Amino acid sequence: MMSGSDSDVVLDVRDLHTEIRTASGIVRPVSGVSFTLERGEVLGIVGESGSGKSMTALSIMRLLPGRHVKITGGQIVVGGRDLVALSDREMREVRGSKVAMVLQEPLTSLDPVYSIGDQLAEPLRIHRKLRGEGLKQRIIDGLRAVHIPDPQARVGNYPHQMSGGMRQRVVTAMALSCQPDVLIADEPTTALDVTIQAQVVRLFEEVRDQGTVGTLLITHDFGIVAQLCRRVAVMYAGRIVEMGPVEEIFDAPRHPYTRALVKSLPVMGEKIDRLPSISGHPPDLAALPPGCPFADRCPNVTDQCREEAPPVEGTDAHWYRCWNPETTGD
């Protein structure tokens, strides 16, 4: 399927499966997800809630919520090592060091009872063994890099003394502090208001342009994908249903789901009474049909779609899983 290109691949996810055991059966929020992430790029993963994008992120971090949620197959290769096979201790050494994460809620993702300096120090102390003056300097440099004004003074601040946008920068500084290869940002702008969103997007642009880290951007905001990403993956019911260059996904989507998603976006300057929406509901992940999970909502559906899982079509650069794709001229 996807073969990593020759350039610097920092994250290679191969056929990842994650399962949740529930009372009503096994749910598969991540079902055969594969992609590669290169250094210096931002790869977008979009999809509606419940499509498995956050579960994919948590699987990569191996921070799945609870004992009933498990990675059941596939590989997550970072720096030549398969994270799925690592022991808990080895995985702890990877978290925050090789692979770092920015969470969705900047207002609540900092511990309210410790100063931000304390919290910034933790990963540097564990992974880089920094102490004393060197540690302090790195923290201040880190804050400066994310444009926190007057970092010397801010280091002693507690989270409640900072605005949401500042907290999101602090969290980003924390994630970048150990110079990771992979940065996973799970809805980093969702909880922020629009002006702050713009600042955070600019910050991620800077991070991208420094070219040291590959960023996996999980979002449902196509606007941010358009600004930051070169490639985007569209997830539906735990699978990547289409993946390709951002312009092609926007202008010539091949999967009917992608097309419906793109069509439901408002276009600046165009006047319409009502945005089109996708009819029906996302499928019950505990009782997926044998064929394509989008079949029930798909305008192009045939009997084949309901019975057989769709093949991967297209090219390495732009592929999709569909029996009856949209035509390119659309």
Next chain:
Amino acid sequence: MGQFLIVRAAQSVVTILLVTVIIFAVTRISGDPAELLIPGEVPTERLDEYRAQWGLDDPIVVQYFRFLGNAATGDLGESFRFDQPVSELLLNRLPATLKLAAAAMAITIVVAIPLGVVAAIYRGTPIDTIAQTLALVGQGVPAFWLGLILVLIFSVNLGWFPAAGDSGLTSLILPAISLSAFAVAVVTRLTRSSMLDVLDSEYIKLARAKGLSEAAVIFKHALRNASIPIITVLGLQLGLLLSGSVVVETIFNWPGIGRLAVDAIFAADYTVVQGVVLFGAIAFVLINLGVDLLYAVLDPRIRY
């Protein structure tokens, strides 16, 4: 921080003053001390003489301020029954109560907090079920029953510990267990539920995402955030323990403040009752002040 301290200290003083008014009023509402203390047919002159001797013929407000002024200097009056200063009686009984309270508190902290933490970490597993069942039993079993059962098993049958009295460390164990059972149950359940709340939060996820060890996540980040409600309840429990436990002190014939209070109530020894209640109230207020200061130490949002 300084302002927070001053405001809370001032509030505490006001609370204690209000408590003195209530204590004074309530003991006087319960009857004329002179008639209560001199039973039988007594000539009125004798009663008047007695009232004059103890200042009971002064206006009530004067009596209150005398009580307040004396109390401020540590003079809580004389016990009618023992002809002994109330403060002396209290001080005699205080060590026994303090010992028992400290032991019960230690058991509560050492048992309940780890149990609650473990139950939260292993939520939904048999460990959690066991901890929750223990807590339910501890909360449901009355102290007098537990005390009697403990005496029956460990003193009467096994002979490991003395059944009653204050005769050193071994005599402390059974009453302390009986006294702490309820607090252990309450604090276990509270620790579990506040840990569950905290463990669910984003900053715990982020702490793990930073690569912190599970021990650092639990003890540095989760427990400190979960500690505010726990400390509140521990403070309340300590207040209760310090005012003396009537039931446990009676069962174990423990010479503490709780029994002093009960004896004084039955004998209508009102100065002693006033003294015990005042002591309990002040202990409560001071503990609460201490708890508030601890909040400020633990949580910067309260400090600033």
